[in-house]
Amino acid sequence: MQDPLAFVLAMAHIAAAVALLNGILTTIGQGNVAAKAIESVARQPEARGPITTNMFIGLAMAETSGIYGFVIAILILFVRPLINPFLQYLTAMI
Secondary structure, eight states, X not given: OOOHHHHHHHHHHHHHHHHHHXXXXXXXXXXXXXHHHHHHHXXXXXXXXXXXXXXXXXXXXXXXXXXXXXXXXXXXXXXXXXXXXXXXXXXXXX
8 A cells, every 4th residue: 555645535435436326226216116106096096196295205205315425425525524634643653
């Protein structure tokens, strides 16, 4: 390991990629929720109102997870919470 700072930055970028993967998987889940809601309305058109309400509540809860992953990725990439303590540790060692 040549440069420990480069290693920490690389791990931060990998962590941000994992956090953004959450958003991709959230999108797949939301597509499944919408598809099942459409199938339910096709089977029981008279229950359209409650099905649509429950679908939107479920989509909002799923979207919250994707937004949290995006915010965490932004924080890791731009605020860099791991870099300052690591730099302090390196300067203390020198």
